[in-house]
Amino acid sequence: MGAVNALKGVVNSLTNPPIFITLVAVTFFLVIGRRAFWRPRVGLAVGVVAAAFMAVSTFDPNFRLIVAKPDNIPIVAMLFLIGFFFFLSMSQAYGNDDRIARGEPPLEATPKEAEKTWVWPDLVYTEMVCMVIGIIVLVIWGIVFKAPIEEPANPARTPNPSKAPWYFLGLQEMLVYFDPWLAGVVFPSLIIVGLMAIPYLDTNPRGNGYFTFRERRVEITLFLFGFVILWVLLVMLGTFLRGPNWNFFGPYEYWDLHKLLALNNVNLSEYFWVKLFHANISGLNMFVRELPGIVLVLFYVGALPVLLARSRREVSLPGGVRFNVGLRKYYEKMGPWRFAVFVFLVLAMFALPIKMVLRWTLNLKYIVAMPEIFFNI
Amino acid sequence: MATAKPPQPFLSRTWDYITETQIWRSIFRHGMPANNRNRVLVVMSNVFLHLHPVKIRKSGIRLKFTWCMGGLTFFLFLVETFTGLLLMFYYRPTVAYAYMDIVDLAEQVPLGIMREIHRWGAHAMVITVWLHMFRVFMTGSYKPPREFNWNVGVILLVLTLLLSFTGYLLPWDQLAIWAITVGSNMARATPVLGHEGPGSQLLALGDVKMVHAGSDARFALLGGRFVGEGALLRFYVLHCVGIPLVAGVLMAVHFWRVRKDGGISGPL
Ligand code: HEM
Numbered sequence: 057m058g059a060v061n062a063l064k065g066v067v068n069s070l071t072n073p074p075i076f077i078t079l080v081a082v083t084f085f086l087v088i089g090r091r092a093f094w095r096p097r098v099g100l101a102v103g104v105v106a107a108a109f110m111a112v113s114t115f116d117p118n119f120r121l122i123v124a125k126p127d128n129i130p131i132v133a134m135l136f137l138i139g140f141f142f143f144l145s146m147s148q149a150y151g152n153d154d155r156i157a158r159g160e161p162p163l164e165a166t167p168k169e170a171e172k173t174w175v176w177p178d179l180v181y182t183e184m185v186c187m188v189i190g191i192i193v194l195v196i197w198g199i200v201f202k203a204p205i206e207e208p209a210n211p212a213r214t215p216n217p218s219k220a221p222w223y224f225l226g227l228q229e230m231l232v233y234f235d236p237w238l239a240g241v242v243f244p245s246l247i248i249v250g251l252m253a254i255p256y257l258d259t260n261p262r263g264n265g266y267f268t269f270r271e272r273r274v275e276i277t278l279f280l281f282g283f284v285i286l287w288v289l290l291v292m293l294g295t296f297l298r299g300p301n302w303n304f305f306g307p308y309e310y311w312d313l314h315k316l317l318a319l320n321n322v323n324l325s326e327y328f329w330v331k332l333f334h335a336n337i338s339g340l341n342m343f344v345r346e347l348p349g350i351v352l353v354l355f356y357v358g359a360l361p362v363l364l365a366r367s368r369r370e371v372s373l374p375g376g377v378r379f380n381v382g383l384r385k386y387y388e389k390m391g392p393w394r395f396a397v398f399v400f401l402v403l404a405m406f407a408l409p410i411k412m413v414l415r416w417t418l419n420l421k422y423i424v425a426m427p428e429i430f431f432n433i
Numbered sequence: 434m435a436t437a438k439p440p441q442p443f444l445s446r447t448w449d450y451i452t453e454t455q456i457w458r459s460i461f462r463h464g465m466p467a468n469n470r471n472r473v474l475v476v477m478s479n480v481f482l483h484l485h486p487v488k489i490r491k492s493g494i495r496l497k498f499t500w501c502m503g504g505l506t507f508f509l510f511l512v513e514t515f516t517g518l519l520l521m522f523y524y525r526p527t528v529a530y531a532y533m534d535i536v537d538l539a540e541q542v543p544l545g546i547m548r549e550i551h552r553w554g555a556h557a558m559v560i561t562v563w564l565h566m567f568r569v570f571m572t573g574s575y576k577p578p579r580e581f582n583w584n585v586g587v588i589l590l591v592l593t594l595l596l597s598f599t600g601y602l603l604p605w606d607q608l609a610i611w612a613i614t615v616g617s618n619m620a621r622a623t624p625v626l627g628h629e630g631p632g633s634q635l636l637a638l639g640d641v642k643m644v645h646a647g648s649d650a651r652f653a654l655l656g657g658r659f660v661g662e663g664a665l666l667r668f669y670v671l672h673c674v675g676i677p678l679v680a681g682v683l684m685a686v687h688f689w690r691v692r693k694d695g696g697i698s699g700p701l
Contacts, residue, residue, distance in 0.1 A: 240619025
């Protein structure tokens with residue numbers, strides 16, 4: 057019993073957002089470019105471990121309470137599905153890369169696959185089988201799990217926690233780090249605009265219509281970082297690990313209404329003026345007060361893209377990982393307009409992990425804090 | 434001559450009889466799609482099937498390639514339309530009735546699993562649309578000539594989420610109104626157009642603010658200052674009529690473009 061509780065304690069502390077997000081993100085960057093991780097054996101092992109973890113964990117009453125909610129079951133299924141298809145696509149991609157390296161065409165281009173076949177019956181029957189399976193699954197699902205209905209709506213009683221619908225919980229999680237105007241309006245809009253811009257920004261003609269990783273390394277890594285880490289992982293975090301007052305609770309922790317967390321986050325202006333210069337900023341004009349933050353933000357969105365466009369420095373890390381810090385190559389390939397939009401969107405995406413790290417390490421609250429005009433970054 | 438033919442079994446005789454009636458022939462203008470000519474005709478002469486091409490790359494119908502996710506998303510959309518229609522028979526979108534109608538649905542309607550199927554189908558549709566986008570990205574299928582169809586897809590993704598979001602409110606229980614409250618609170622902070630958004634002070638005539646809690650983006654969304662009667666009716670209309678209509682039209686465009694852009698993508 058003691059050992060089990062110790063183990064639960066370890067899992068609870070490993071899932072604390074700073075540790076959890078960092079671990080998953082680092083793992084992501086370590087495995088995505090390495091062939092050896094995308095073999096069926098590895099995929100199977102990871103899948104079995106994840107399933108075993110779920111199965112064993114259901115013995116814990118607190119875990120069961122959250123995970124077995126009828127509304128949360130599809131989210132558990134989604135995590136496994138995303139894991140499965142992530143693996144499937146990467147393993148097919150590396151399979152094709154191996155073929156290309158041997159001088160063969162990708163699987164989809166072999167004469168047998170490129171050959172045309174009749175839509176009736178080949179496609180129509182596949183569609184019908186999918187539909188029949190779909191209906192069976194839905195009917196069984198509908199019989200086994202009742203759709204929940206809670207108490208009647210009561211505008212006077214706010215439940216704690218109050219959560220947005222599950223697919224928006226990534227955005228709600230973003231509220232920990234950014235104000236609503238960014239997390240709820242600007243970033244979602246940028247996600248939509250960014251997705252729509254992808255075909256026009258990605259000028260790489262290769263990898264069109266078949267799975268491949270080596271021919272599209274950067275595109276795939278960036279997209280999957282956004283999709284798997286910044287979207288799906290945060291949805292999962294918001295669903296399973298955020299309880300009353302949006303506090304963090306480990307998977308085996310009881311959702312205690314009275315869990316108190318000391319929060320003393322500090323604004324950049326305070327760090328700069330008060331802690332560095334021991335100045336009194338209470339009467340200062342807000343633009344003067346927030347000057348350090350404003351300069352920093354302007355540098356990030358204004359000067360950094362220019363610097364990146366000009367430099368072409370290459371950094372190599374131990375272990376053979378090499379990447380370009382400068383993006384001159386891209387600038388030359390994409391031209392100024394495409395490059396400007398591309399870098400802006402990527403920087404916007406990385407604003408979230410950057411703010412996360414600043415919060416975790418420095419307790420930084422706002423880089424620019426102008427509550428007078430609802431403008432906090 | 435006729436006596437030389439062996440006697441046909443009953444079923445096959447009946448089948449032959451049916452397919453030779455004037456009624457059958459008025460509906461299907463060609464024989465069974467068992468030869469190539471009829472396989473062309475079946476797709477070309479049927480309004481639903483003709484969203485497909487007549488022939489297609491083998492790689493394009495492999496389950497391993499498409500994961501069937503686009504098709505499943507569309508299937509779920511149809512399931513939602515059908516079950517949603519049945520739910521509309523029982524549900525009245527007013528604060529006085531909504532909640533009780535949902536409770537009655539579980540307690541009074543015999544064999545009622547329509548609400549279950551509708552709800553689980555909605556969750557599933559969000560998941561399949563994400564996976565579909567994921568697949569399209571991983572096969573590079575957004576690259577020319579399919580840029581436009583990717584964009585139609587992104588709009589469909591947003592509409593799918595909005596469909597689910599507007600539907601979330603309708604049971605009118607605690608889960609519903611507070612989830613929508615949390616979600617719609619964001620609109621308060623819309624730059625310029627939300628009354629707690631940066632720049633909203635700029636829109637003022639002298640001392641009179643033009644953007645306030647009774648005129649901002651959130652108010653327009655909810656038809657009120659909080660999630661109440663107005664919001665319920667707005668969400669109901671959007672959920673049952675507005676968004677499905679737009680999504681349905683865009684899906685037709687989407688499928689048509691899959692065909693016109695050369696069928697399911699494949700290496701050139
Ligand atoms: C309601 C939502 C949607 C429905 C019903 C739908 C349906 C479909 C179907 C049935 C196909 C045929 C191939 C397949 O099944 O994979 C397809 C292809 C495609 N979809 Fe969607 N889709 C939806 C949303 C999206 C989204 C969100 C995107 C991207 C952001 C997208 C982009 C595409 C593209 C580019 C193709 C062509 C793929 C190829 O040629 O390989 N669709 N869609």
